[in-house]
Amino acid sequence: MTNDTANSASTTAAREASVGAGMDTSLIRLSGEVDMAWTADVRRAILDAVANAEKIDAIGVELSQVSYIDSSGIAALVEGLQGAREKERRFVLIAVSGAVRAVLELARLDRVFTLVDGCDGFTIVAERSLSAPA
Amino acid sequence: MSVARRAEPVRSDAPNEVLHADVLLEQRFPADPCQLRDLRSQLRGCLDALAIEHSVRERLVLAVDEACCNIVRHAYGSGRTGPIDIRLTHTNGLLSFELTDAAPCVDPARIKPKPLGECRAGGFGVALIEAVMDDWHIEPQANGCGNRLLMRKRVATINEKKASRPT
Numbered sequence: 581m582t583n584d585t586a587n588s589a590s591t592t593a594a595r596e597a598s599v600g601a602g603m604d605t606s607l608i609r610l611s612g613e614v615d616m617a618w619t620a621d622v623r624r625a626i627l628d629a630v631a632n633a634e635k636i637d638a639i640g641v642e643l644s645q646v647s648y649i650d651s652s653g654i655a656a657l658v659e660g661l662q663g664a665r666e667k668e669r670r671f672v673l674i675a676v677s678g679a680v681r682a683v684l685e686l687a688r689l690d691r692v693f694t695l696v697d698g699c700d701g702f703t704i705v706a707e708r709s710l711s712a713p714a
Numbered sequence: 715m716s717v718a719r720r721a722e723p724v725r726s727d728a729p730n731e732v733l734h735a736d737v738l739l740e741q742r743f744p745a746d747p748c749q750l751r752d753l754r755s756q757l758r759g760c761l762d763a764l765a766i767e768h769s770v771r772e773r774l775v776l777a778v779d780e781a782c783c784n785i786v787r788h789a790y791g792s793g794r795t796g797p798i799d800i801r802l803t804h805t806n807g808l809l810s811f812e813l814t815d816a817a818p819c820v821d822p823a824r825i826k827p828k829p830l831g832e833c834r835a836g837g838f839g840v841a842l843i844e845a846v847m848d849d850w851h852i853e854p855q856a857n858g859c860g861n862r863l864l865m866r867k868r869v870a871t872i873n874e875k876k877a878s879r880p881t
Contacts, residue, residue, distance in 0.1 A: 613754075616783045617747035648754070648772075650779055651838035659835040682772060686845055687838055688831030 599672055599694055600701035603637040607674075607704045611645035612712025614653035623656035625710055630663035630671075636705055638670035643680045654687055661693060672696055735810075738763070739802040745786045745795045745815065750779055753800070760802055761809075766869050774867060777846040778811050780839040781863055789817035789861060811865045819854035820861055 606629045614622055629639045639660060643649075657673065664671035672694045676684070684690040738760040743749045754775050761771040778800070785798055794817070801812040827841035828834075843850055843865060850865040 613751055615747065615750055615754075615779065616786065617750065650776065650783065651836070651842060652783065654838060655836040658833055661833065662835065679772065682769060683776065683842075686773065686776075686830075686842060689833070692831070692833050 599638065599670055600696060603670065603702055604635070604705045605638045605640045605672075605702040606633065606636050606706040607640045607642060607699065607702070607708070609642040609645070609707070609709040610711075611709070613648040614646055614656075614712065615648065615650045616652045618712050619650075619652040619656055622653060622710060623659060625708060626656055626660040627663060629706070629708070630660055630667065630669070632706075633664065633667050633669045636669065638672055638702070639664050640672045640674045640699070640702060640704075642674045642699065644675035644677055646677050646680050649680050649683050651683075651687070654683060654689065657693070658689070670694065674699055674702075735803040735805040737801065737803050739800060742797050742799045745782075745790045745798050745817075747783070747786055750782055753782065754779055757802070764804060764869070770869060773846045774809070774811075777843045777865060778813070780842050781811075781813055781865065784839050785813065785815050785817065785861075785863075789815055789820055791817075807868055807870070809867045809869055811867075813863045813865075814855065814860060816860040819858065820852065822852050822854075825852055 608625050608629055610622060612618075626639070626641065633639060641657065641660065661671040673680075674696050675698050676695050681690065681695075684693065739756060741756075743753065757775045757778055758771060761774060766774075782798060782800075786795075790796055796816040799812075799814045801810075801814075803810045803812075825840055827844040828837045830838070830841050830845065847865045847867050850863065852861055852863045854860070855862055
């Protein structure tokens, strides 16, 4: 393991330890290909969750079943992050798939978001699942 | 839509040398976001036939997808549509992705990548193309209607991978 890799792993672990436990969370599960044809729905769902965040601690977006994401999908996530920050809520990307992680890294946004491995520790108070249209 | 594979002679940089460009994909489709999933699938098939590494393949698919999104969103713009033509060729390890449209001509000087890593909601497309491709350029079509975007990437082909393996 290189120093960079070790530092990255420890940073991620530190971030993961600070989120999740006991957080009342509104969860959005996405699956399929998040592209320009579907982004408007994804963006609306994320911004709705942010708009209704008065009684929760965090908004989580679960991405394990997302097989593709383009820049419009990344932009929807950034909007969610910015909205959550304005409301002083956490915005967390959960179980990020390899496809999404690769685009986040390419866009150099993987360190902008809080990434966690799974939903363990979160208290899910609202949940919504969206699948890309067939 | 049509898919074609054929070899075309192209001039190389070396004098008197003619290389053959393999046309991997050539088709026209409407500038509609709903068309892009099918395009991505076809691109993956073409790139898989060259045994291109998965991560490289996905980056190339992303870059072409971003270029198409920009044509839909910015070149044609809201309320307008028209055709997009894609032509993918492979010449001696060099992939060329050519996209042409019939939208109003854009000013190439205004199409510049914004820095990556900034927390902003949009404007990543050109920067991602820049990050993925070896080179790219956009120009108005000669007839004064439409634009032509050429993106190129050198890749390790299946033959080069075989040649590099120890015997």
